[in-house]
Amino acid sequence: MxxxxxxxxxxxxxxxxxxxxxxxxxxxxxRSVLGYLWTLIDPLAMTLVYGLVFGIIYRARGEGSxxxxxxxxxxxxxxxxxxxxNNAINExxxxxxAERLLVRSTNLPREMWVIRVVLSKGIEHLMSLxxxxxxxxxxxxRGDVAVNWRIVYWIPALIMELxxxxxxxxxxxxxxxxxxxxxxxxxxxxxxxxxxTPIVYSAEMLGKRAPWAKHLxxxxxxxxxxxxxxxxxxxxxxxxxYHAWIxxxxxxxxxxxxxxxxxxxxxxxxxxxI
Amino acid sequence: MSDTPPLGPVGEPVxxxxxxxxxxxxRRANDPAGYDPEHKRxxxxxxxxxxxxxxxxxxxxxxxxxxxxxxxxxxxxGRRRNLSLREIIFxxxxxxxxxxxxxxxxxxxxxxxxxxxxxxxxxxxxxxTLLKMIAGTLLPDEGQARVxxxxxxxIELTGGFIGELTARENIFxxxxxxxxxxxxxxxxxxxxxxxxxxxxxxGLDVPYRHFSSGMQVRLGFAVITCLDEPIILVDEVLAxxxxxxxxxxxxxxxxxxxxxxxxxxxxxxxxxxLRFCTRGLYLNGGTLVGDGPMDEIMDRYLSELMxxxxxxxxxxxxxxxxxxxxxxxxxRRLRREAERAxxxxxxxxxxxxx
Numbered sequence: 001m002x003x004x005x006x007x008x009x010x011x012x013x014x015x016x017x018x019x020x021x022x023x024x025x026x027x028x029x030x031r032s033v034l035g036y037l038w039t040l041i042d043p044l045a046m047t048l049v050y051g052l053v054f055g056i057i058y059r060a061r062g063e064g065s066x067x068x069x070x071x072x073x074x075x076x077x078x079x080x081x082x083x084x085x086n087n088a089i090n091e092x093x094x095x096x097x098a099e100r101l102l103v104r105s106t107n108l109p110r111e112m113w114v115i116r117v118v119l120s121k122g123i124e125h126l127m128s129l130x131x132x133x134x135x136x137x138x139x140x141x142r143g144d145v146a147v148n149w150r151i152v153y154w155i156p157a158l159i160m161e162l163x164x165x166x167x168x169x170x171x172x173x174x175x176x177x178x179x180x181x182x183x184x185x186x187x188x189x190x191x192x193x194x195x196x197t198p199i200v201y202s203a204e205m206l207g208k209r210a211p212w213a214k215h216l217x218x219x220x221x222x223x224x225x226x227x228x229x230x231x232x233x234x235x236x237x238x239x240x241x242y243h244a245w246i247x248x249x250x251x252x253x254x255x256x257x258x259x260x261x262x263x264x265x266x267x268x269x270x271x272x273x274i
Numbered sequence: 275m276s277d278t279p280p281l282g283p284v285g286e287p288v289x290x291x292x293x294x295x296x297x298x299x300x301r302r303a304n305d306p307a308g309y310d311p312e313h314k315r316x317x318x319x320x321x322x323x324x325x326x327x328x329x330x331x332x333x334x335x336x337x338x339x340x341x342x343x344x345x346x347x348x349x350x351x352g353r354r355r356n357l358s359l360r361e362i363i364f365x366x367x368x369x370x371x372x373x374x375x376x377x378x379x380x381x382x383x384x385x386x387x388x389x390x391x392x393x394x395x396x397x398x399x400x401x402x403t404l405l406k407m408i409a410g411t412l413l414p415d416e417g418q419a420r421v422x423x424x425x426x427x428x429i430e431l432t433g434g435f436i437g438e439l440t441a442r443e444n445i446f447x448x449x450x451x452x453x454x455x456x457x458x459x460x461x462x463x464x465x466x467x468x469x470x471x472x473x474x475x476x477g478l479d480v481p482y483r484h485f486s487s488g489m490q491v492r493l494g495f496a497v498i499t500c501l502d503e504p505i506i507l508v509d510e511v512l513a514x515x516x517x518x519x520x521x522x523x524x525x526x527x528x529x530x531x532x533x534x535x536x537x538x539x540x541x542x543x544x545x546x547x548l549r550f551c552t553r554g555l556y557l558n559g560g561t562l563v564g565d566g567p568m569d570e571i572m573d574r575y576l577s578e579l580m581x582x583x584x585x586x587x588x589x590x591x592x593x594x595x596x597x598x599x600x601x602x603x604x605x606r607r608l609r610r611e612a613e614r615a616x617x618x619x620x621x622x623x624x625x626x627x628x
Contacts, residue, residue: 019450027438105433106451107410107425268413272349 092169170259224248346416431494437483
């Protein structure tokens with residue numbers, strides 16, 4: 001089966017995909033009393049901690065660390081996107097094994113088990129965006145920032161992160177199903193990546209301290225995604241990091257192609273094992 | 275009438291070669307309407323009408339719906355579930371037994387529309403593996419299994435159900451996973467629940483995990499058999515449930531066969547296989563060693579399996595068994611026809627009443 005027919009099959013079964021996503025959300029929100037609040041509490045708690053450590057203890061603020069915007073706002077804009085990425089990669093690495101009963105009893109394009117996790121995490125991400133809007137509104141009301149038209153860059157940010165998570169998830173899911181302790185490796189990798197991504201600092205600041213590292217970081221698609229989110233409230237004088245956008249876009253597409261290839265290679269072996 | 279040899283008048287005993295009375299149809303008090311053993315002996319004699327069905331076929335009539343071509347699949351012999359990175363790194367190789375074996379190899383056959391095929395073979399013969407590859411939940415290492423139609427898999431029936439959700443939500447979810455839209459499911463919802471029984475109806479809004487295992491399987495069977503898929507795959511699931519429910523399942527399967535659907539059945543029960551299937555496939559050690567009429571394949575399988583403990587029936591005995599099965603089949607079909615006519619009547623009356 002060629003990649004085109006496989007993608008065609010996924011598209012043909014998109015209704016089923018939505019059924020699965022709806023089920024995920026229903027289970028998530030039916031089980032807990034606080035429901036939707038959990039979606040908000042998690043990133044808010046992280047904002048509090050990182051804001052305390054880096055904003056107050058390390059006094060991160062000003063032009064260098066947050067490109068002239070309030071540090072907390074800068075932090076939230078990075079954290080929310082990171083949250084989606086982090087949850088999606090963690091969950092997709094268990095996607096096939098955790099649902100093995102369903103995977104074994106239905107003949108759906110198996111990529112859907114990965115895509116569905118990324119989508120339901122993505123919807124949670126969308127539902128957490130009001131936090132960012134709230135912070136922007138608060139600082140705009142105080143007169144610290146002004147919202148500009150570049151808020152439309154949130155759209156390419158969402159698309160890019162969606163494709164990135166699907167591409168990486170397509171690698172994680174079958175490898176974890178075959179190699180038990182790969183999950184640990186993923187977890188360590190994610191923790192390192194958190195600090196290698198400009199979330200608690202800005203790419204500018206890194207560029208001043210270690211210019212070579214900044215160029216390397218541009219190949220991390222999350223750099224571009226964070227930049228797209230933050231441009232909405234940064235001063236109009238701050239120009240987009242187009243190098244990161246292009247590099248990130250290329251890397252995202254490479255992940256997607258690599259993911260489809262790995263998934264297809266490993267699928268028969270995974271089906272025998274689960 | 276038919277090319278079966280004349281049996282003599284119904285009810286009059288005939289002594290066979292083995293000195294025993296041969297089987298002859300008898301009239302009983304509970305015979306269904308239209309039963310006519312004096313003149314009609316085979317299904318063909320009765321010329322039953324086509325049963326209307328909602329199945330949409332993608333293949334042309336007369337074309338095979340399942341084409342299995344040189345199929346092979348290889349498994350690791352040391353079937354440890356997983357590799358571990360720690361082992362791969364520290365020992366330079368995985369502690370995995372690299373030896374492999376072919377669970378199936380060089381298997382080829384085709385199945386046409388409306389055929390009822392039974393798979394027989396000892397444990398480890400590759401029956402379930404073959405069924406899973408036709409269902410598409412295992413992928414072959416060699417050759418291919420082309421399935422031209424949608425499949426309703428009665429395999430791991432309760433696999434798709436989530437304990438946390440209610441039975442109602444689970445019905446929509448599982449039907450959705452097998453490609454039914456919400457509207458279609460709603461239209462069939464009552465059918466599904468009726469079939470699953472009153473215990474399930476009472477518990478529709480209870481989380482599914484509170485159901486007994488029997489009720490869980492009932493619901494699973496009800497949902498999957500309501501799918502409009504032309505091919506039905508059954509793997510040993512008929513052994514569940516109480517006798518009444520089992521008969522209900524059998525009846526449902528036969529009415530699906532009446533509609534001209536294709537059935538693929540894996541079972542260790544000779545009576546089930548002979549009841550549903552006309553064609554038998556015999557798998558031994560992963561290769562297809564027999565393909566023919568179900569009763570002949572069954573005989574061959576049993577005599578190879580049990581050796582001298584199995585007494586092969588004589589030609590005459592086999593002929594009588596065939597006739598008695600056909601007779602039972604005719605009676606059941608007549609009952610289903612009566613049932614269908616009754617339902618149509620009711621529907622018509624309801625339509626008139628508006």
